[in-house]
Amino acid sequence: MRRLVELQQKLLPDLVQVLRERYMLLRSIDHLQPIGRRGLAQAMGTTERILRAEVELLKDSGLLHVSAAGMNLSVEGQQVLDEMEPLVGELFGLTDLAEQLQRLLGIPEVIVVQGNADQSPWVKEELGRVAARVLKQIVQENDIVAVTGGSSVASLAHHLSAAPVFKTVQFVPARGGLSERAELQANTLASQMAARTGASYHLLHVPDRLQPEALQTLKKEQQVQEVLNLLRQARIVLHGIGDAISMAKRRNHSEAEIAELQEKGAVSEAFGYYFNEAGETVHHMPTIGLQLEDVKKAESVLSIAGGESKAKAILSFAKQSCQNVLVTDEGAARSLLSARL
Amino acid sequence: MRRLVELQQKLLPDLVQVLRERYMLLRSIDHLQPIGRRGLAQAMGTTERILRAEVELLKDSGLLHVSAAGMNLSVEGQQVLDEMEPLVGELFGLTDLAEQLQRLLGIPEVIVVQGNADQSPWVKEELGRVAARVLKQIVQENDIVAVTGGSSVASLAHHLSAAPVFKTVQFVPARGGLSERAELQANTLASQMAARTGASYHLLHVPDRLQPEALQTLKKEQQVQEVLNLLRQARIVLHGIGDAISMAKRRNHSEAEIAELQEKGAVSEAFGYYFNEAGETVHHMPTIGLQLEDVKKAESVLSIAGGESKAKAILSFAKQSCQNVLVTDEGAARSLLSARL
DNA sequence: TATCACCGGGACATTTTAAGTCCCGATCAA
């Protein structure tokens, strides 16, 4: 039966949304009955006319009847409501989670995919697929898209496909090499995305962990300057959110550095910045690339992070209030919400 | 699982229909891939633009991808298709049955509800509910609706509800008393329908089984004349279809009459006419009311009959080719179709 | 390798449907 629900969501995503609205409507009526159109519209935060159409449909289905006193659920409507109760979680669970996260984190749009990336590898693919869809929706002509590294963003890259609009788009790596595996580095991903979509791309050839003098020298390089300029104009930023300690280890930080990060309470990492639970920057890796202030200037910041292990990191980074869209999974979402209850 | 679909269908009446269409679309693509929009539209008997919207949705769901060569199912799409296969029978069974009946009986619209009225009493209620919905859809201002007796039509009456359009509608009994229980007689039902919908109604006070002279006298009565006139102008006819022998018994025909009906091969009854398997009139009760020729002049004839015991009768009456809508049940439908295979 | 039919995506006019808004007589509660 569960499988049927999943099939429906694949094949009828639009209808599931409608189903959800109708269910909520029934539930509201159940709660407020007898209630009139206008009162109900106000209570549900919708308009009178739009509600009217729905009510007429439900009336024709025999789920409610109307009288001069207002609307009441019919016996059948009550029954439908009762029988749907246990299915609601499955049918709409993810949407519900998303809405709760929107409120909790203050992010305009949150999308939750099924599963837990910590447990099931395919969930990361699903995150990427959904994030790719979001990107295709928000991308515009002549956009500059800043891209970080990491497995989440890599998964996004895998699921991009060509579209005409991408012809004028530029993908720009947000950072140089960060001692990670090549296939997860921003440079690689930017070029992959460009190849898949028909966009153009740039590379930022800056080795990781430079001495301050070398850094200054490189910053003056023509090529580097150009890329940095582009980054500052980025309209879209694609990035993952990392757990601070895991990221530090993956980047081969020394034991001492890691200890220092722990002492400072670092829980999340993004763009080379480490943040504590309150969202304060506790450390900043001295490399060249996209700066936090650039991210905040960007119009669309698309974050991708899944798995319950990322929950704290997601919460921490959300304090920056710079995200527009968060694509996450059930594992992270439930962990976040249960911690706050 | 079945219950889930039923629940959803109450809230989303065309869920199954849409699901069916999308499934067929996927299947067609699977079969014809790679195929372009225009080719596919032609193959599926739809238009390019409408197909395009569907394709875009499925593409966004990741079930298919498009290339310059045409569309192909994605791995996921193939998977969805495979997994739906075993569900198709159950999901679309009734729709399929309805379509097959449309072809077999030559009736423009056939609706099949779940169950078998012979076995489950509630199926008759469902028949009535669906038929009532159909009536509400087809009724227009100033309509004259001819109504026969019987339990099927009674069930329709129970499920009617008020609507503004009914204020100008007149319900007219198709026949006078027919020695049945009062609550199943046309007069009763016409008044019931009027009461429930806010329509007006007429009564036909003609006793059953009159001597020919008395019949002639009554026919000249002012009141009777008026009702007969209305019947002749009926735009909508609501009627059940009876099994010939059962009907004869219920109406207290004599043993001799029943034997005669059997001998003549009567299998169905409607409007006081008895028909054989070929659809020929083998007997006509000498009472006043709606004539078969009036039925054939009506724009909409809505037949209601369920239960496998009615299968033969339905087939027989369909030969009259006067029906526009048939509401029946699974029991009758399967019986009809298996007999013809 | 040249040709050509077919492909997807775009554009746009037109139709259809949804939605916003206000009104009215009926009905119920105070």
Add this chain to the structure above:
DNA sequence: TTGATCGGGACTTAAAATGTCCCGGTGATA
């Protein structure tokens, strides 16, 4: 009896769906 609220109607406006044609490009075929 009064007054607020109800459902349903009517009408305008906004938005979405649809029909239709075009274009540059791709892939198969000759």
